[in-house]
Amino acid sequence: MVNENPLILKRHLEDEEGAMLLQKERATSSVRPEAMATFIFGGQEALSRRLRALAFIEKDPVFDTKDRKHLDQKSRYVRSSEKAVHLVLKCRRLGIPFTQMLDILNVALDEITPTDVHTKMAIPSLMHQTTPEQRAKWLPLAENFRIICAYAQTELGHGSNVRALETIATYEPSSQSFILHSPRLESAKWWPGGLGKSATHAIVLARLLLGGKDKGLHSFIVQLRDLRDHTPLPGVTLGDIGPKLGFMSVDNGFCLFDHVRIPREHMLMGLAEISPDGHYRKRKGANGGEKILYGAMLDVRAGLVERGGATLARALTVAIRYSAVRRQGYAPSPPGKLSQSAPLELQVLDYPTQQHALMPLLAWSFALQITGQFMRRRYKAYLRELDLSLLPEVHALSSGLKALTGEVVSQGVDVCRRMCGGHGYLLASGLPEVFSNYTAVQTFEGTAQVLEPQLARFILRLSMAPTERPKASGRGAATAAKAPFALSSDFDYVPLAAGKTFVRCRAATPVAFLDPAFQIEAYEARVSALLLLAREEVEADLRGGEGGLAASMMKNGVLFGRLSRAHCQLVLLRRFHEAVAREEGRMTMTTARNGGVDGEGNGGRIDLGAADGSEEGESEDREETVTVGPAEVRVLRNLCHLFALSGMERDMAEFRARDYLSSGQAEMVSREVLRLNRTVRAEAVSLVDAWLLSDKLLGSALGRADGRVYGALFEEALRSPLNDKEVSEAYTLHWRRLLMAGDCAWENARL
Amino acid sequence: MVNENPLILKRHLEDEEGAMLLQKERATSSVRPEAMATFIFGGQEALSRRLRALAFIEKDPVFDTKDRKHLDQKSRYVRSSEKAVHLVLKCRRLGIPFTQMLDILNVALDEITPTDVHTKMAIPSLMHQTTPEQRAKWLPLAENFRIICAYAQTELGHGSNVRALETIATYEPSSQSFILHSPRLESAKWWPGGLGKSATHAIVLARLLLGGKDKGLHSFIVQLRDLRDHTPLPGVTLGDIGPKLGFMSVDNGFCLFDHVRIPREHMLMGLAEISPDGHYRKRKGANGGEKILYGAMLDVRAGLVERGGATLARALTVAIRYSAVRRQGYAPSPPGKLSQSAPLELQVLDYPTQQHALMPLLAWSFALQITGQFMRRRYKAYLRELDLSLLPEVHALSSGLKALTGEVVSQGVDVCRRMCGGHGYLLASGLPEVFSNYTAVQTFEGTAQVLEPQLARFILRLSMAPTERPKASGRGAATAAKAPFALSSDFDYVPLAAGKTFVRCRAATPVAFLDPAFQIEAYEARVSALLLLAREEVEADLRGGEGGLAASMMKNGVLFGRLSRAHCQLVLLRRFHEAVAREEGRMTMTTARNGGVDGEGNGGRIDLGAADGSEEGESEDREETVTVGPAEVRVLRNLCHLFALSGMERDMAEFRARDYLSSGQAEMVSREVLRLNRTVRAEAVSLVDAWLLSDKLLGSALGRADGRVYGALFEEALRSPLNDKEVSEAYTLHWRRLLMAGDCAWENARL
Numbered sequence A, B: 001m002v003n004e005n006p007l008i009l010k011r012h013l014e015d016e017e018g019a020m021l022l023q024k025e026r027a028t029s030s031v032r033p034e035a036m037a038t039f040i041f042g043g044q045e046a047l048s049r050r051l052r053a054l055a056f057i058e059k060d061p062v063f064d065t066k067d068r069k070h071l072d073q074k075s076r077y078v079r080s081s082e083k084a085v086h087l088v089l090k091c092r093r094l095g096i097p098f099t100q101m102l103d104i105l106n107v108a109l110d111e112i113t114p115t116d117v118h119t120k121m122a123i124p125s126l127m128h129q130t131t132p133e134q135r136a137k138w139l140p141l142a143e144n145f146r147i148i149c150a151y152a153q154t155e156l157g158h159g160s161n162v163r164a165l166e167t168i169a170t171y172e173p174s175s176q177s178f179i180l181h182s183p184r185l186e187s188a189k190w191w192p193g194g195l196g197k198s199a200t201h202a203i204v205l206a207r208l209l210l211g212g213k214d215k216g217l218h219s220f221i222v223q224l225r226d227l228r229d230h231t232p233l234p235g236v237t238l239g240d241i242g243p244k245l246g247f248m249s250v251d252n253g254f255c256l257f258d259h260v261r262i263p264r265e266h267m268l269m270g271l272a273e274i275s276p277d278g279h280y281r282k283r284k285g286a287n288g289g290e291k292i293l294y295g296a297m298l299d300v301r302a303g304l305v306e307r308g309g310a311t312l313a314r315a316l317t318v319a320i321r322y323s324a325v326r327r328q329g330y331a332p333s334p335p336g337k338l339s340q341s342a343p344l345e346l347q348v349l350d351y352p353t354q355q356h357a358l359m360p361l362l363a364w365s366f367a368l369q370i371t372g373q374f375m376r377r378r379y380k381a382y383l384r385e386l387d388l389s390l391l392p393e394v395h396a397l398s399s400g401l402k403a404l405t406g407e408v409v410s411q412g413v414d415v416c417r418r419m420c421g422g423h424g425y426l427l428a429s430g431l432p433e434v435f436s437n438y439t440a441v442q443t444f445e446g447t448a449q450v451l452e453p454q455l456a457r458f459i460l461r462l463s464m465a466p467t468e469r470p471k472a473s474g475r476g477a478a479t480a481a482k483a484p485f486a487l488s489s490d491f492d493y494v495p496l497a498a499g500k501t502f503v504r505c506r507a508a509t510p511v512a513f514l515d516p517a518f519q520i521e522a523y524e525a526r527v528s529a530l531l532l533l534a535r536e537e538v539e540a541d542l543r544g545g546e547g548g549l550a551a552s553m554m555k556n557g558v559l560f561g562r563l564s565r566a567h568c569q570l571v572l573l574r575r576f577h578e579a580v581a582r583e584e585g586r587m588t589m590t591t592a593r594n595g596g597v598d599g600e601g602n603g604g605r606i607d608l609g610a611a612d613g614s615e616e617g618e619s620e621d622r623e624e625t626v627t628v629g630p631a632e633v634r635v636l637r638n639l640c641h642l643f644a645l646s647g648m649e650r651d652m653a654e655f656r657a658r659d660y661l662s663s664g665q666a667e668m669v670s671r672e673v674l675r676l677n678r679t680v681r682a683e684a685v686s687l688v689d690a691w692l693l694s695d696k697l698l699g700s701a702l703g704r705a706d707g708r709v710y711g712a713l714f715e716e717a718l719r720s721p722l723n724d725k726e727v728s729e730a731y732t733l734h735w736r737r738l739l740m741a742g743d744c745a746w747e748n749a750r751l
């Protein structure tokens, strides 16, 4: 019946209008997506790697995601297992090395698999926390997926407070083994990805008991399942923790140990070791080891920031394309000219409210991507030079950035969904799934309430001159006070904090706000004011004398959160400006050398030659590269302005603290944001095109590159399992009883 | 294996600590939940009705929700159909009338069913848009569920812009029938609840064509399926639109008409009629009919506000109870007193950050409940007196309130989930489902971007003195300008707007902010400043001369949104203060009569006698009522303060517009909010207890009234479909291929 309807039969021929609208958007934009893409992904080489990864996935039917919307928990787990296994076996067959497989996993495989934790957390642990002998044994096994290893830290009773984990590993010198034990229900490992049904092993964090003494937490590699048949080993109780908001493709699991014995060599001894007779010692140079661990965490967090940008861009690709295709509501007619004939409706992207929701997020996606890449370059430089002096700063920053990214991106993705109206609520839009999975970032590896105070404390301590520094009570405080570390210019505001906040912004016109120096000043003034306030509060508490610094910090947690976010936004803004300035610099040099630059919207390539002063640190095939031209740079500049000013608008109260901005200036900022929204809107479709997200990856009827959304929505609807029969079993089983209630069953077809 | 683990076997004996912690919270609170409940639900009678509804559902296994987390889309639809049918048949059997069944549906049945739209939208349409003859025919059929009727307004191509709907109903005088037709794919009805598989009929909004003339949109009752066997009638193409973020229990559907003929009498002719020969006329008194329709919409929106409060309370019940049970992190030790023995961990509810996330939301849940009930009383009074003069105001307000409620509650529910850490991400927490379903409120019946400008325009027009009012271009404007309507004191600020914003807040100490008059002044100053700004912008645009009022309104959509939200918050605050003042008044009177009031935390009952000056409008059994005493009223007062001040903190930039608040005053507000958070935190568990949400309704391992969360989490985990076998089929099918790869299959159990 459905398939007899003529409109449904020719659904693919409809939607000319959507296609036409996107074409128009692209034709009138000055941005060339291919050129912008090299900027976004940090050079031609990275871009090519990315495209190769995408191609690897796109062509292979096993990696298809079409069925996903209709699978229940178990089928989804089985399907994602299939994908994970297929990926490894295929790479093995084609001789694709592990690092390249990681690219594919991160960039192109649109599925969270049960082995993600194995590759992203367990393998790094085996790399950085082990002795050379342990590494030689375990790494090949893990990298070749001869074992699958969960990372089991969190317990039912403890997540944030790692120090309080309860799993016990008691060393028994007589047998040279550890006895792993879960003393009570709350000490069950709970949450680790892959632990429930997939993993053969786990890196288990447990409290080391040595001769009755608690030596604190250590990592152990523990075998969980029989390698021949996958049954759990004696004393190991394993299972899945049940359905979740997202991550349905992963068997997050629980595990209880009942006096499970493992060999002495299964403690990861890179940082500390136990001799056969039970002698414990920290390793020489273990400090360096700790720092390498620290560094590895930075890499993870840089990845989180970058992936945050990409996730937001994904949601924006859907919402912006659909907003260009969706017409809804009439343009206001000029007074006195009420026409009777049906006027054309507006693209919803033309509503200032729609722009206000989406354009600042677009700016954020670029800011996050730029900053995440910067962090990764830092991490690489750090690996090269082993210059550890900036580490404390970067580590503190990464805590704050992780929290802020998680919040902005989660909320942003949800905004994108809502800006698609009702159709955004369909799984066919591809958006609900992005939110459900991504929002977990706000929780795992630390909630904002736990991470933000870490950055805030770092800043606060910096601001306290050694003499005024209170006697530090926590260990962290002592370390920060003693350690010789360097500071980047991101913290320039700190010593000035007290004085600077009484500066008033001198902008007298909206244009004045478009000066980068002005913007940085404003962001510095804002964070300074918060810092000053935090110091005043803490100092008052300390004078008050109840509780020490730690108590005061806890009491001021809300303020500390603000301080952390304010600092991170300053850093994001700086990175954004630097990146744009670098591109502007290239333009100028090109102009100087070539005697001219390409005009606006010109599709030509620009030869940057060798002298670009970039810090990319990656060799690029510069001669053949499509790279950003003046038009793209202008757009980037506007995105950066929008990032700065919409951020000011959003947290205006903080920029108005100590009256840095006046009430009138605040109004100017809002007006300027609206103007920038309009400017960026004109380029919005090309800007999301530049993220190069394929239709397959988007999995969205609304976000299609060709704009043919309505036929695609029908296409998806026809796949609904409820449409398998004309008359549902719900009728036969239930509705019939109601509608045909005994005494008065209908006998006619119609009323 | 799992069931052999001793810890799992005795899981129910664990968790003594959680039980103890909740007991402690309850024992130290001054709030008696039963007393507070009579306040929340508006009197003893309403409360009893509610409890009866809950009891009806709780005892019946058909209504159980345990299986829900594990059902796929189709099984969920079939299960919810079962529930809907069972409810009706059982009520029929027990002689429970329709209105009481509605109570059960709204309050107690925790499932969105395929007949919800039938009962909540189609039946009201049949009541208010019909002639007496039509009513006599259709209402009994619908109320007895002899037919099931979807409400089909939205189309694939049009939702917000109702005026542009494309379904056509052409009148053919020769046959005295309408020919319903869907001219193109985008004109398919798309979204209506129950339309896909359940409904036999639909109220269809279609464009009436009469002798080639477009007479605009009208409603038709259209039969969709054969009453004997539920097959779609000829020319009707029906189906489900596919899986969604939420509402999985409902068959939101699509429908295409291919020249479907329906009798003339099937146009709902309450407002306009067509004679057999095709003569069209508006009905006499149709204006009154329109107003009744209008009124019915108010009732729906009052319900949305009230249910918003209850939904938030539900999420808060889980988050607050769990935050009291969850211990995580050590209390900061006083300086110099670092103890080595493991100290007790803090209840996370004691973290100021946790309080800051949850306590203001608790205040919101009360504000919404109070305001929703007020609106419903208004609606009832309006039905009694048919005094239509306040209707325009109330209608505009309800648009803004619907939008604001949707936003605050959706975000609030998500906050509650995140405040439960990782465990909140489990479906077992009960929270993800609440969000997924509730967030649809932000979309259906109008997005914020569409609704908020309606209230803002209303306010703006009020503020323009007749002489300055620009020539209205839209129809709405003309109506507002001409119509004789009354205004409540909620709009007192409007004429004063221009002058008032230059007032500065005189609060010199934090306590000053606890004066209701002060708070109202602040909220009025804030909305006045926004109004003034809006007027300035609009007037400048009009002077500028491009586009008229409508164009300027669209351009200022973002500002108008702020204006709408600011006005609504003022109204919520007023209602909250009024409700608390009323209770305070009762206390005073009781004191006067009885010569004293009960002391703090006293469990005694207070006899209010008859003279309470309440506006409840519902007879209460006052003699026997457990009602709020001085302790509860004090807590309500603090909740109200917290509502006021946390709202000020959240939107501080608006309160600082035109420097109404100074920078120093802003800091005072924040400090006061933290203090109020702590105060309310002490009562938080009892306050959520007062919402009387049963464990069954909450469906949450974390929100259990007895605090035994960890055993319950395990209980739920054991139900995971992945735990049906020790070794998953994912191993047999996939992992095995990887782990046992041909050449190097494992032969030993262990490494």
Ligand SMILES: Cc1cc2nc3c(=O)[nH]c(=O)nc-3n(C[C@H](O)[C@H](O)[C@H](O)COP(=O)(O)OP(=O)(O)OC[C@H]3O[C@@H](n4cnc5c(N)ncnc54)[C@H](O)[C@@H]3O)c2cc1C
Residues within 6 Å of the ligand: A117, A151, A152, A153, A154, A157, A158, A159, A160, A161, A190, A191, A192, A193, A247, A252, A440, A443, A444, A445, A446, A447, A448, A449, A450, B326, B328, B329, B348, B351, B353, B354, B418, B419, B420, B421, B422, B423, B425
């Ligand atoms: C999808 C997903 C995958 C995961 N994968 C893994 C994995 O592979 N391996 C693994 O070991 N774990 C994993 N986890 C667990 C994750 O790391 C924890 O959930 C996370 O660390 C938060 O801890 P928690 O759940 O105990 O929350 P809690 O700490 O209980 O938090 C509850 C509330 O208390 C607050 N709170 C807690 N401590 C403080 C404090 N000191 N100050 C202020 N507020 C505080 C939190 O902010 C939160 O609001 C995963 C979790 C999820 C959701």
Ligand SMILES: Cc1cc2nc3c(=O)[nH]c(=O)nc-3n(C[C@H](O)[C@H](O)[C@H](O)COP(=O)(O)OP(=O)(O)OC[C@H]3O[C@@H](n4cnc5c(N)ncnc54)[C@H](O)[C@@H]3O)c2cc1C
Residues within 6 Å of the ligand: A326, A328, A329, A348, A351, A353, A354, A418, A419, A420, A421, A422, A423, A425, B117, B151, B152, B153, B154, B157, B158, B159, B160, B161, B190, B191, B192, B193, B247, B252, B440, B443, B444, B445, B446, B447, B448, B449, B450
């Ligand atoms: C769960 C659910 C149940 C539903 N049930 C029913 C039902 O039973 N019957 C029925 O008929 N319908 C139903 N609907 C449809 C619902 O009423 C529409 O989705 C809603 O009215 C929004 O319209 P839209 O989807 O066309 O969004 P659009 O109007 O396309 O909105 C897209 C975007 O454009 C913006 N926009 C649109 N117009 C304007 C404007 N004038 N100014 C500024 N911005 C604008 C919106 O804010 C949004 O950001 C249901 C929807 C859902 C999600």
